[in-house]
Amino acid sequence: xxxxxxxxxxxxxxxxxxxxxxxxxxxxxxxxxxxxxxxxxxxxxxxxxxxxxxxxxxxxxxxxxxxxxxxxxxxxxxxxxxxxxxxxxxxxxxxxxxxxxxxxxxxxxxxxxxx
Amino acid sequence: xxxxxxxxxxxxxxxxxxxxxxxxxxxxxxxxxxxxxxxxxxxxxxxxxxxxxxxxxxxxxxxxxxxxxxxxxxxxxxxxxxxxxxxxxxxxxxxxxxxxxxxxxxxxxxxx
Numbered sequence: 001x002x003x004x005x006x007x008x009x010x011x012x013x014x015x016x017x018x019x020x021x022x023x024x025x026x027x028x029x030x031x032x033x034x035x036x037x038x039x040x041x042x043x044x045x046x047x048x049x050x051x052x053x054x055x056x057x058x059x060x061x062x063x064x065x066x067x068x069x070x071x072x073x074x075x076x077x078x079x080x081x082x083x084x085x086x087x088x089x090x091x092x093x094x095x096x097x098x099x100x101x102x103x104x105x106x107x108x109x110x111x112x113x114x115x
Numbered sequence: 116x117x118x119x120x121x122x123x124x125x126x127x128x129x130x131x132x133x134x135x136x137x138x139x140x141x142x143x144x145x146x147x148x149x150x151x152x153x154x155x156x157x158x159x160x161x162x163x164x165x166x167x168x169x170x171x172x173x174x175x176x177x178x179x180x181x182x183x184x185x186x187x188x189x190x191x192x193x194x195x196x197x198x199x200x201x202x203x204x205x206x207x208x209x210x211x212x213x214x215x216x217x218x219x220x221x222x223x224x225x226x227x
Contacts, residue, residue: 006158034214043202044159044217093158097213103149104213106158 003027004096006107013084013114021079021110023050023094029074030096034104035067038091050077050094084114119203124222133190135221137203140184145207148179150188152199153220159202162188193225 005024013019023033031052036044048069049057056069066088068080077096081088093109120138127133139148149164163170163177165186170177176189190197202220206212 004158032213036217043219044153044215046214046216049214091156095158095213095215103161103164104215105161106151109156109158111156 003098004094004105004107006094006110008110009108010111011113013112015085015114016083019081019084019112021081021092021094021112023077023079023096023107025075025096025098025105028096028098030077030098031074033071033077033094033096035069035077035079036093036095038093038109044093050079052077081112084112086114088112089114119205119218121201121203121218121221123219124224126224126226127190127193129195129225129227130192133193133197133223133225135188135190135201135203135223136185137188138185139203139205142183142205143207146205147207148177148183148186149204149206149215150175150177151202151204151215151217152197153202154196154199159217162201193223195225195227197223198225199223 003026007022033050035047037047038044046059047062050069050071052071058064066082071077091109095104095106097104147164147166150162151159153159163175165177179186200220200222
């Protein structure tokens with residue numbers, strides 16, 4: 001079964017509103033989680049690294065004031081898309097490694113559509 | 116992390132073995148080869164990883180050349196549900212940095 005759960009799986013929102021996406025590790029603690037974005041027919045692009053108890057690290061070109069990341073506990077990271085616009089419509093995916101020297105597990109993804 | 120090169124697409128017949136190549140000619144000695152796949156509209160799924168030796172699990176086999184500059188993922192009996200984009204990624208497994216750099220991958224279509 002899934003070891004990383006993402007919610008919601010699909011969301012449609014109006015332009016200008018904010019949307020929160022949750023990523024949970026189900027049976028392990030994750031001090032680090034990762035957020036990716038995927039546009040249609042493209043590969044996954046890393047947006048940011050979510051660190052429990054400290055600030056997230058953003059990849060170049062990703063606006064930290066628009067994509068707010070909170071890693072409040074060892075099992076939960078949230079991504080908030082602030083004041084979403086149609087160009088933010090995308091597939092957002094989180095991942096978490098269970099332990100060192102193991103694979104990273106991915107959530108099911110969240111399809112965001114901004115209208 | 117070193118870059119990988121994969122063919123953009125391949126077809127295979129249901130029930131036959133699917134052999135997916137990956138070139139990673141600049142791989143470093145401490146970098147592992149990882150394979151993930153992404154079925155349409157889902158998050159990526161881990162398949163297998165290896166360093167030098169060939170590896171096998173319930174999903175697939177990974178064959179790494181002796182010079183480690185290329186590898187092949189083998190799906191022994193492809194099914195329609197194996198249709199997906201397959202990503203070959205190299206990374207230093209001993210590091211705490213689990214950022215994965217995804218290339219374009221290989222779009223595998225399994226046909227009945």
